[in-house]
Each structure stands twice: as C-alpha cells, then as structure tokens.
Amino acid sequence: MTVGTKLSFDKAYIEQFSKDRNEPDWMREIRLDAIERAETLEMPKPDKTTIRNWNFTDFNHDYKTGDAVSNIKDLPEVLQEYFDAEKAPENLIIQRNHSVAYQALSDDLKEKGVIFTDLFTAVREHGDLVKKYFMTEDGVSVDEHKLTALHAALVNGGVFLYIPENVQIDTPIQTIFWQEDAEITLVNHVLIVADKNSSLTYVENYISHNDENETVANVISEVYALDGAKIAYGAVDNFAAATTTYVNRRGIAGRDATIDWALGQMNDGNTISDNTTRLVGDNSTSQAKAVSVGRGNQTQNFTTTLHHYGKHTDGFILQRGVMTEASTAIFNAIGKIEHGGTKSNSEQESRVLMLSERARGDANPILLIDEDDVTAGHAASVGRVDPVQMYYLKSRGIPEEEARRLLIHGFLDPVVSQLPIESVKEQLKQVIERKVN
Amino acid sequence: MAGSVLEIKNLHVSIEDTEILKGVDLTIKGGEFHAVMGPNGTGKSTLASAIMGHPLYEITEGSVTLNGEDVLEMEVDERARAGLFLAMQYPSEVSGVTTSDFLRSAINAHREEGDEIPLMEFIKELDEALDLLEIDKSMATRYLNEGFSGGEKKRNEILQLLMLKPEIAILDEIDSGLDIDALKIVAKAINKMRDDKFGTLIITHYQRLLNYIEPDFVHVMMQGRIVKSGGPELAKRLEAEGYEWIKEELGIEDETVGQNA
Numbered sequence: 001m002t003v004g005t006k007l008s009f010d011k012a013y014i015e016q017f018s019k020d021r022n023e024p025d026w027m028r029e030i031r032l033d034a035i036e037r038a039e040t041l042e043m044p045k046p047d048k049t050t051i052r053n054w055n056f057t058d059f060n061h062d063y064k065t066g067d068a069v070s071n072i073k074d075l076p077e078v079l080q081e082y083f084d085a086e087k088a089p090e091n092l093i094i095q096r097n098h099s100v101a102y103q104a105l106s107d108d109l110k111e112k113g114v115i116f117t118d119l120f121t122a123v124r125e126h127g128d129l130v131k132k133y134f135m136t137e138d139g140v141s142v143d144e145h146k147l148t149a150l151h152a153a154l155v156n157g158g159v160f161l162y163i164p165e166n167v168q169i170d171t172p173i174q175t176i177f178w179q180e181d182a183e184i185t186l187v188n189h190v191l192i193v194a195d196k197n198s199s200l201t202y203v204e205n206y207i208s209h210n211d212e213n214e215t216v217a218n219v220i221s222e223v224y225a226l227d228g229a230k231i232a233y234g235a236v237d238n239f240a241a242a243t244t245t246y247v248n249r250r251g252i253a254g255r256d257a258t259i260d261w262a263l264g265q266m267n268d269g270n271t272i273s274d275n276t277t278r279l280v281g282d283n284s285t286s287q288a289k290a291v292s293v294g295r296g297n298q299t300q301n302f303t304t305t306l307h308h309y310g311k312h313t314d315g316f317i318l319q320r321g322v323m324t325e326a327s328t329a330i331f332n333a334i335g336k337i338e339h340g341g342t343k344s345n346s347e348q349e350s351r352v353l354m355l356s357e358r359a360r361g362d363a364n365p366i367l368l369i370d371e372d373d374v375t376a377g378h379a380a381s382v383g384r385v386d387p388v389q390m391y392y393l394k395s396r397g398i399p400e401e402e403a404r405r406l407l408i409h410g411f412l413d414p415v416v417s418q419l420p421i422e423s424v425k426e427q428l429k430q431v432i433e434r435k436v437n
Numbered sequence: 438m439a440g441s442v443l444e445i446k447n448l449h450v451s452i453e454d455t456e457i458l459k460g461v462d463l464t465i466k467g468g469e470f471h472a473v474m475g476p477n478g479t480g481k482s483t484l485a486s487a488i489m490g491h492p493l494y495e496i497t498e499g500s501v502t503l504n505g506e507d508v509l510e511m512e513v514d515e516r517a518r519a520g521l522f523l524a525m526q527y528p529s530e531v532s533g534v535t536t537s538d539f540l541r542s543a544i545n546a547h548r549e550e551g552d553e554i555p556l557m558e559f560i561k562e563l564d565e566a567l568d569l570l571e572i573d574k575s576m577a578t579r580y581l582n583e584g585f586s587g588g589e590k591k592r593n594e595i596l597q598l599l600m601l602k603p604e605i606a607i608l609d610e611i612d613s614g615l616d617i618d619a620l621k622i623v624a625k626a627i628n629k630m631r632d633d634k635f636g637t638l639i640i641t642h643y644q645r646l647l648n649y650i651e652p653d654f655v656h657v658m659m660q661g662r663i664v665k666s667g668g669p670e671l672a673k674r675l676e677a678e679g680y681e682w683i684k685e686e687l688g689i690e691d692e693t694v695g696q697n698a
Contacts, residue, residue: 386529387492388491388492388529389529389531391489391490391491391492391513391529392525392528392529392531393531393539393543394490394512394513394514394517395489395490395513395514395516395517395522395523395525396514396517396522396539396543396546396597396601397514397517397518397543397546397547397601398514398517398542398543398546399514399546400512400514402542402546403514406531406534406538406539406542407531407534409533409534410531410532410533410534410580411532411533412533413532413533413534413580414532414533
C-alpha cells in the first residue's frame with residue numbers, strides 16, 4: 001500500500017472550503033499556512049507502534065451536513081442511549097456529520113456569559129477568543145507533525161466552550177459527534193477555555209458506523225484551565241472498525257488549576273491516542289485516566305503524558321486495557337518533570353488484562369525527571385484473569401462467563417466510574433459488554 | 438427431607454504432587470454442626486478447599502457427594518448452586534466489583550433467569566444482614582475485600598453466608614483475625630442459622646470459637662486424616678490439655694502432613 005507524500009488537498013481547495021464557511025481571514029491564513037507545512041512535516045512517531053502503512057492522509061474531506069432536529073426525541077434511535085431524553089439535557093450539542101443537529105444551553109449559563117457553540121460559529125462570532133487559543137504554541141501547535149498540520153488545514157467540525165471567570169457549572173456540558181455517513185471524514189476540534197476560578201464538567205462521545213468504508217478521524221481537543229479553574233473531562237470514543245483514528249487531547253493547567261480526564265477509548269479501528277497535560281502553573285494537578293478494550297485485528301497506541309513545569313504539581317496516570325481476539329495495544333505512560341518543578345509528584349499505573357492467546361499488549365512506564373526535589377512512582381502489569389479470583393467468584397454460584405464479565409468490568413471500573421454523566425457511563429458499559437463478548 | 442447430606446469418603450488430595458489428605462471420611466447432615474480441629478499443617482484447610490474445588494488441589498482418590506450427587510464432577514459454581522458454601526480463610530480481593538453488586542450476582546445465580554431478586558428485597562435483606570453482623574453500611578459499596586482488614590474480610594464472608602443461605606457451609610478458620618467482640622458477633626450470626634436444614638463444618642485450630650458455637654461433633658485432624666472424633670467434650674478436653682495426649686495415644690510424633698504414623 002502506498003500512502004502518497006503528496007496530499008490530495010491543495011491551497012485552492014482549502015481557500016474555497018474556508019470561504020464556504022465564511023471564515024475570517026486569520027482562520028483562512030492558519031489553514032493555508034498549515035497545508036503548506038503538512039507537505040513537509042513528518043508523521044508522528046508513537047513509541048513502539050509502527051504506523052507507516054496506516055492511511056491518515058488520503059480521504060474524502062467533503063463537508064456534509066446532517067438533518068437538524070428541534071426536539072432531541074426526534075433524533076434517530078442509535079443516539080438515544082447517549083443521553084436521557086426524558087430529562088432533556090440542558091447543555092448539549094449534537095453534531096451530525098459536520099453540522100449541528102441539536103443545540104441547547106441553559107438560560108442561566110447564557111446569562112453568566114458561557115459560550116457553547118460549534119467551532120465555525122465561534123470562529124466568526126468570538127474570533128478574538130478562538131484565535132487566542134486555537135492551535136498555538138501553548139496548546140497543540142500546527143507544526144508538531146504532519147497530522148496536527150493537516151488538522152489545522154482541514155478542520156471541518158467541532159465546538160468551542162468558554163466559561164468566564166468565577167463561573168461554576170454544576171450540570172455537565174455534553175457533546176455528541178455523530179459521523180452519520182460512512183464515507184465522510186471527521187477533522188474535529190474541541191476548544192475549551194475555563195477562565196480563572198471557573199469550573200465545569202464536560203463529556204463527549206464520538207460515534208461512527210463505517211465497518212467497511214475506510215476513512216480517517218483526526219481529532220484534537222485543546223483544554224485550558226486558567227489559574228484556579230477546574231475541569232473534569234470525560235469522553236467515550238467509538239469509531240467503527242474501518243476508521244483510522246488520530247486523537248490528541250491536550251490539557252494546559254495554570255496556577256492552582258485542575259484538569260481530570262476519564263477517557264473510554266473504545267474505537268474498533270486502528271488508533272493513535274495522545275493525551276498530554278501540561279502542568280504549567282504552580283500547584284496544578286491532573287488525574288489522567290483511560291480505559292480501552294481491543295478486539296478484532298486492531299492495533300492501538302495510547303500515550304498518556306503528564307508534563308510537570310510548575311512547582312508542587314501533582315499528577316496521576318491510570319491506564320487500564322483489556323485485550324481480546326487478535327488485537328494489539330501499547331500503553332505508554334509518561335511522567336515528565338522539568339527542572340524547576342520542585343516538590344512535584346508524578347504517579348502512574350498501567351495495567352493490561354489479556355483475554356486471548358492471540359492478543360498482544362504492552363505497558364510502558366516512563367519517568368523523565370530533571371529535578372531532584374520531587375517524588376514519582378510507577379506500576380505496570382500485563383496479565384491474565386487470576387484463576388484464584390475466578391474460583392472465589394464461582395464458589396458463590398456465579399457461572400464462569402458471568403464471573404469473567406464481573407472481573408472485566410471491575411478491572412475497568414476505576415475509570416468508567418469517573419464518567420460524570422450516568423447515561424454516558426451506562427452506554428460505555430454496554431460498549432464494553434459488546435466488545436468483550 | 439430434613440436437609441442435605443454431604444458425604445466425604447476416603448478423600449485423598451494432592452497439591453503439586455504432594456499428598457496432603459490421605460483418606461478423609463466425614464458425613465455432615467442438615468442440622469448438624471461439625472468442628473474439625475487440629476494444629477496447623479495437618480490438612481484442615483485443604484479439606485475445605487478440595488470440597489469446594491480450588492484449582493490448585495487435585496483429588497487423587499475418594500468421593501464427595503451431596504445428596505448422592507457427585508460433587509467432584511461439578512464445576513465450582515455448580516457446587517455452590519447445589520447448596521455448598523465455603524467461607525474462605527483468604528478470600529480474594531476483587532477490585533472494581535462492589536460487595537453489593539457481587540452479592541446480587543451471586544444471589545441471582547442461585548435463582549432462575551427472569552426470577553432475579555427484586556432490588557428492594559435485596560436491599561432489605563442486605564441491611565438486615567449488615568446490622569446483624571454490625572458491619573458499617575459503607576462496606577456494601579466498597580470493592581469486594583479490597584483494602585479490607587483481616588476482620589472485615591471474615592465478616593464479609595459471613596455476610597455472604599447469611600445472604601446466600603447454603604445448605605452446607607464450611608467455615609475455614611473464620612475466627613482468625615477476629616477480636617473477641619467480633620468473634621461473638623459472627624458466632625451469633627451463625628447460631629441464628631441453626632435449623633434442621635443447615636449443616637456446617639467449622640474448621641479451627643483454636644477452641645475459643647467453639648465456646649460461642651457449640652458443635653455437635655468434633656473431629657481432630659493430623660497427618661491428613663481424621664484421627665479422632667467425639668462430641669463437644671472432646672473440644673473442651675483439647676482446650677484444657679492441648680493435642681499432645683492424642684499424639685501419645687496414637688503414637689504420632691509429628692502431626693503435620695508429609696509425616697506418617
């Protein structure tokens with residue numbers, strides 16, 4: 001298979017795409033600059049996974065809308081399990097293909113100045129804010145590698161969420177990105193800015209059904225917690241088997257800020273996932289938790305990085321993976337403490353449960369420490385279901401299959417239980433159920 | 438029928454090619470409380486684990502039947518559903534599975550599909566059992582045995598016993614790790630189960646548990662066999678005099694397995 005170094009998208013195409021979206025000049029310039037860089041930049045190099053033969057660059061990029069609805073009950077059944085329709089979620093955006101199908105934001109939050117809108121609208125109406133945070137040196141730079149540049153050039157969906165200073169939000173804010181049509185490509189960007197001393201809970205779902213049509217997802221989230229802000233970020237990725245996914249979720253925490261992640265990484269296709277949190281401000285903290293279930297022949301690489309810059313920063317990485325059938329996954333956990341990050345603490349735990357002789361899994365704990373006055377620790381294991389645990393559960397009358405099911409759900413629970421929306425948590429449990437059986 | 442009958446005949450058990458049990462005979466009927474006593478290393482826990490079907494133990498000879506059915510042919514979970522229960526000396530920690538979810542799964546495994554225990558009924562029964570055992574309610578939502586103290590694990594085993602209501606229960610060193618107050622609470626709960634449908638085999642190397650749970654029969658194990666049986670008076674004599682007199686009587690020098698008389 002040849003993956004052309006020559007990209008299928010030229011400047012004229014980008015120019016037209018941007019014009020069709022009525023984008024301001026600055027956004028168009030970012031795109032045009034990015035497509036030029038994409039030509040020469042290298043692909044990312046995920047540790048211990050070879051992606052040379054993966055197609056990330058050749059795809060159908062057409063902008064495609066989906067039908068909008070005024071009542072979420074009118075959405076197709078396939079989406080209904082992701083939210084509680086009876087309670088009509090107060091703060092929800094559902095993106096269908098590349099356009100918004102449903103949008104709600106409570107009056108209370110509107111009055112407080114919260115901005116929650118699709119990315120194209122945000123670029124037009126809140127240009128200064130978006131421009132300040134969209135793919136800068138502080139977050140995900142355009143020129144990190146070929147895929148970040150391609151992303152900047154071709155972004156065709158996403159949301160912008162801004163929480164003003166001192167605004168505390170109790171109800172979760174939810175997005176559902178539904179790739180309704182099998183053949184389209186999602187280049188989706190989520191930009192979240194929690195201003196000083198604000199707090200929020202955000203949960204997103206990615207869904208597609210292209211078991212046969214090969215396509216690409218190039219997804220980036222940039223998540224800013226300014227000084228004193230607190231963000232709880234939950235996600236369930238569920239791209240179908242024929243999607244090759246690059247997903248990069250980046251957190252940037254200011255002084256006394258917190259960013260906690262709970263990621264359910266349930267894609268059925270080949271996936272590269274990078275979840276990096278930069279603990280820039282003193283006393284900033286992050287708990288980066290992720291689960292995955294591998295099945296079929298898919299190959300995945302999950303890298304979770306906590307990058308400590310500030311003093312007294314505190315981080316914990318928790319990765320749990322269950323490998324079935326002939327799936328392969330690498331779990332890299334990286335705790336990096338920069339010189340000057342005194343009194344910081346970086347902990348990590350990665351555990352992989354192998355359910356098949358043909359599956360392959362690896363957990364790599366990595367600590368990179370350039371400062372003396374710190375604490376750090378890691379634990380990693382790759383193992384099979386413990387026969388003595390099975391014996392214990394079975395000794396209470398629980399049949400083998402059910403006992404195995406309990407152990408698998410239990411193994412993933414430390415992350416699953418962190419998802420802040422009940423319907424999303426339940427939906428994730430169902431996905432896990434389907435994947436391990 | 439008054440209750441179940443567990444019949445152990447000439448049971449020989451090995452672990453990694455070392456024979457631990459060398460022919461155990463024992464019959465437990467509904468309504469009967471049996472105590473198996475003996476110093477450490479004489480095969481008591483092996484007997485318990487072998488009956489339940491622990492994967493490390495290999496039965497090389499003999500039979501175990503429950504109401505005439507061959508227990509050794511059953512899977513571990515089938516044994517439990519047939520009415521056997523083992524309160525384990527070292528129960529596994531099961532991360533991510535709450536005590537409450539685990540108990541519900543176990544109870545429902547004993548019931549027909551479509552006849553699952555109603556949630557309210559389950560909560561009520563669980564609350565009553567927790568109260569009886571003076572266990573903090575929070576245990577129900579903690580992960581099963583994870584981070585539990587030794588005493589908490591033992592109480593949790595008895596909690597499961599109360600909830601699952603087996604016909605024959607084997608209690609393996611349920612008294613170790615319990616202080617005297619906890620021991621009384623556990624004993625009270627077990628005594629409450631006493632009726633003609635419930636039989637139990639209490640394994641202990643201390644007599645003190647038997648001060649609170651009066652056994653009908655007492656058996657002494659040495660060298661992988663039951664070497665002496667009697668009534669409750671046997672336990673009292675063991676408490677007063679230790680095991681030496683039995684060893685002398687039988688000409689045993691070293692009571693542990695791996696030794697032969």
